[in-house]
Ligand SMILES: CC(C)[C@H](C(=O)O)[C@@H](O)C(=O)O
């Protein structure tokens with residue numbers, strides 16, 4: 308029987324199947340960060356257990372690390388305690404950790420693929436919803452809660468029921484000026500933030516196949532914003548080329564064996580999905596979110612929608628509330644919305660290609676005078692080094708951007724980087740919920756190039772016509 312990629316990945320990891328279909332699934336890679344692991348380690352110790360397979364774990368502190376003056380340590384006591392606790396737990400159990408001042412440190416979803424610690428065919432989990440990112444390499448990757456983190460530490464397995472399968476097929480060529488970020492924002496605008504609930508989404512079609520690995524990661528990163536715990540993309544030559552030579556990738560004969568297996572990691576031609584969504588790439592334009600949910604998004608040339616035109620009661624009330632929180636009026640052209648801050652970073656868009664795209668727009672220009680802070684936060688120390696070798700830091704600094712140390716930063720404001728109440732931000736991150744980037748802060752989700760263009764213009768602007 309023809310199988311989907313999801314079927315193949317699932318079947319390859321079933322240890323035991325119960326009569327009601329619940330499966331015990333083997334977990335190949337467990338990524339650990341400081342926010343969701345402390346109680347899990349504590350629970351283990353209380354139960355007198357220990358981590359079962361040390362080498363399957365890779366830890367990094369990312370949410371609470373400062374992006375400036377790292378040599379001075381962490382000032383905030385709550386953040387410091389979380390990071391210290393991770394360090395201590397990793398020391399106790401001998402778990403590999405990239406510490407705050409390690410050059411390989413970075414956002415967990417950036418460093419996993421970068422190191423080849425997450426590979427095609429793996430089951431990948433982390434106590435973090437954006438673990439879906441790692442599905443980009445043809446892996447089954449999903450976020451888990453703290454009690455599941457403890458379960459994985461103790462047993463290297465998880466009890467799970469299989470999701471339904473969805474194919475989001477994007478055919479055609481992404482138009483000029485449109486990126487993976489615009490693609491996924493457009494998809495979420497179409498299917499909604501609950502569109503993928505209960506499904507594992509495979510992204511396919513010629514537009515997805517044409518994306519780089521980094522672009523595919525951007526897309527899968529936001530599968531969770533479409534309601535799906537996992538997003539994935541079939542393995543192809545792009546995938547294989549990406550992993551060759553990565554520190555944790557297999558070598559020699561093992562590499563050849565791995566590649567042979569990885570080449571089977573795609574849905575069979577006649578595989579049947581529970582739901583198929585067809586998207587024409589030609590319909591995609593640079594996107595800007597206007598509300599407090601990633602589905603509240605539109606093309607940059609559009610206007611803030613009018614709740615009065617919405618027939619559905621619940622949706623209308625949601626829109627009204629969002630416009631009130633965002634302090635926006637229906638009918639305002641998105642390109643007339645002025646911004647206070649710009650954040651280029653996060654596990655969605657802080658890889659080298661993202662920084663190159665933003666720098667290409669910033670080159671030779673200046674951040675507008677009404678923009679109080681424009682910051683670039685690389686996804687990892689290695690991304691930062693690469694960018695500096697290419698001179699991207701100079702481009703940003705000369706344009707008036709700040710160039711920071713890697714971490715989650717203003718994606719969710721667990722460190723010192725945040726919006727003040729009422730501030731409006733063009734952000735390359737993945738969530739625009741109320742207060743996400745700081746209490747009372749207003750977030751607009753965009754691509755890196757669109758964020759850089761907004762920084763220079765002082766308001767949103769269509770990057771395709773930006774002079
Ligand atoms: C802190 C963590 C649990 C959380 C997540 O699960 O995604 C965070 O990374 C986020 O992006 O909101």
Ligand code: SF4
Pocket residue numbers: 369370414415416435437653654655714715718719736737
């Ligand atoms: S960068 Fe943002 S979305 Fe990604 S793991 Fe950190 S907080 Fe979560």
